[in-house]
Amino acid sequence: MLSPDPDAALARVRDLALALPAAIEKVSHGSPGFHVEKGKFFAYFWHDHHGDGETAVMVRTTGTDEQAMLIEGDPDLYYRPAYLGPSGWVAMRVGGPEPDWERVGERIAVSWELAAPRRLLEMGGR
Template identity: 70%
Template sequence: MSPDPEAALARVRSYCLALPEAEEQMSHGSPGFLIAGGKFFAYFWHNHHNDGETVAIVRTTGHDEQAMLIESDPAFYYAPPYLGTFGWVAMRLDRDDLDWDRVDDRIATSWELAAPERLLEAGGR
């Protein structure tokens, strides 16, 4: 049985909001996570445009990293609509064999890519 979308959102929300200065804000009808007064670093989509997917979407360093991640595990990663063109990657959360440590690590990496220098200099996450 696949994980419950509400449980997946609770896990993503808990991890995102534990990062320094993280806030939640609705974005196009879905929860988004950003650094206070700054940039989004993660989104949670469930059945977005009736695609049947439950995903967390995070930043990458760009199209090369995005392509490498998708190539390394296409059953887990894919380029999401809209954000994929900017190098973001979606992680499928509706898998029975989901590795939450992997999800949490990618969220933290995405936070670091969005964080202002002052937070990174203060020790980051």
């Protein structure tokens, strides 16, 4: 569902992502992306990406099994995004009237842990 205010949704995603250690924002393929230092991306924000009608944040999972479990457990929140879905990423809808930002933040943090270098995790992570 398209957010009535995608800028507000992006601001919330940005706050959650950039609160994590060594997180950096960078535009990737025309969309805001968040990565750890010079390393891997852990989240992307998409609004009506290729006309899909969704406002969402894409996050890493441990693989397609976890992705499927999340989607099956809550298909109103999670879906398999184009392009990143085959690699195990999952999308979380944040375009509704009142997204569960605590839950979104937790998944962004889990995704950060999957992308963070070992030294950051050994220093205590998030």
